[in-house]
Amino acid sequence: MGNSHAHGDHRKFRNNGNVPSPDKTASAPSPSQPVPPSIYQPEHILIPNSSIHASYMATSLPYSHVDSALRALAAQAEGFGRCAIGGLHGPIYYVTTLLDDGPGSLRDGCRKKEPLWIVFEVSGTIQLGSYLNVSSYKTIDGRGQRIKLTGKGLRLKECEHVIICNLEFEGGRGPDVDGIQIKPNSKHIWIDRCSLRDYDDGLIDINRESTDITVSRCHFAQHDKTMLIGADPTHVGDRCIRVTIHHCFFDGTRQRHPRVRFGKVHLYNNYIRNWGIYAVCASVESQIYSQCNIYEAGQKKIAFKYLSEKAADKEEASSGCIRSEGDLFVIGAQAGLMTEDGEFCMFHPSEYYPTWTAEPPTDSLKQVLQHCTGWQCVPRPADHPLAAQ
Structure with missing residues (x-):
């Protein structure tokens, strides 16, 4: 496929003095050679033997076990959003109508103050007339149905412990209309297995001191300004932002995969192809750790962009700054x-979490991410609340 950048093999094991230094000129593993996923280990962490053995399986995605039970999603994210429990400790709320509001609607469930695990009894499109505000301790779980949100998007404002899973977002219209807008002061958020395309502003925007967020296994397409983390150089409070983005497919989107101001962002095992301006942008004081991603150019060849801005203070x-480790540029x-x-x-x-699942950026990984x-067309799992809690 091409040459890896910075480090040839991303896997790290406890340093016993016999581990060779990474070969900075090594090529990525050949697609014809089976290369296992691995649990990434910092040198000071020794994971159980069972986890090490699991690393010699075929290419797979992390946390496949979460579809074994409805609430098995809770606290299973990797990365900065790993503590998100959503509505784990609340009852199930059934969405029974595609109307924008009223009894049985998604909006009615999301505004309630108590923890809720929200599931859908219907499939189809929900036309939102205004931003749908999501309150704390909610899981919006689209497994078992096909739900598309259009018109406007979700707003996570001053909330915590929200999980958004298996939804489609398309056709958001109006100024400052994002698919998912996370601001201000929201934390412990996990966005998983969502398809997002064609909004007038961003697909996912994270700013105003929102932090501890994971975006995983999402598909982004047909869009310009895809993901913005940190909206303005005057918002110096955004130095607290921490986001993990992994196993996502940025499919011909033009820019911002993501663009970051101030925050710390860990990107791993993503597939970014055919960007129109740049793939990833590091602006004022941002720190982006890019690990084992696939950067596949179209007309524009430069993946990383650096923009200087003056912080207000x-x-x-x-x-x-962008550190590239084990990335593949093709x-x-x-x-x-x-x-x-x-x-x-x-x-x-x-420094922030002990393990995460990463594998070399091979053709096998690319096929899986596509x-x-x-x-995903997956059934809604049965609910076993006592086992989950």
């Missing part, structure tokens, strides 16, 4: 050079 402008894709002012301290994910991201 600083005298000089600065850009952000069809002429190039990382691009970091600006001098972007070379500052870079976080490592192991077919297993976004909305």
Whole structure:
């Protein structure tokens, strides 16, 4: 497929003095050679033998067990959103109508203050006349049906512990209309297996001190400004933002995969192809750890862009920093050079969470991400609340 960048093999095991240094010029594993997924381990973490053995299985996606029971999703995200429990401790709320509001509607369930696990008894399109505000401790679980939200999007405002799973978002219209807007002061959010396309503003926007968020297995298409993390250089409080984006497919979207101001972002095992301006942008003080992703160029070849902006409490402008480890750049894709002012301290994910599932960026991974991201035709699992709690 091409050459890997920075490090040839991303897997790390406890340092016993016998582990060779990574070969910075090594090529990615050949697609013809079976290469297993692995549980990434920082050198100071020793995972159980069972996890090590699991790393020698065929290419697969993380947390496949969550479809074994309805509430098995709770607290199973990888990365910064790993604590999100959604409506784990609440009753099931059944959406029985595609109307925008009223009894049995999605909006009616999302506005309720108590924890709820929201599921759907109907399939179809919900035409939103205004942003749908989601309150804390909610799971919006689209498994078992096919639900598309259009017109407007979801707004997660000053809320916590929200899980959004297996929905479609398409055709949002109006100024500042995003598919999923997370601001201000929201935390412990997990967005999983959603398909998003064709909104007038962003598909997912995260800003105003919202943090501890994971976006996984989502499919982004037919869009310009895909994902913005940190909206303005005057919002210095956004230094708290932490986001993990993994196993997503950015399918010909033009830019912002993501664009980041201030925040810390861990990208791994994503497939970004045929961007129109750039793939990933690091602006003021951002730190982006790009690991084992596939960057497949179209006409535009430079994947990483660095933009200098002046934080409101600083005298000089600065850009952000991108560290690329084990990334694969193909069809002429190039990382691009970091600006001098972007070379500052870079976080490592192991400072915040001990393990995550990553594998080398092979053709096998690319095929999986093309077919297993976004909305999935999966049945709604049975509810076993006592076992889950």
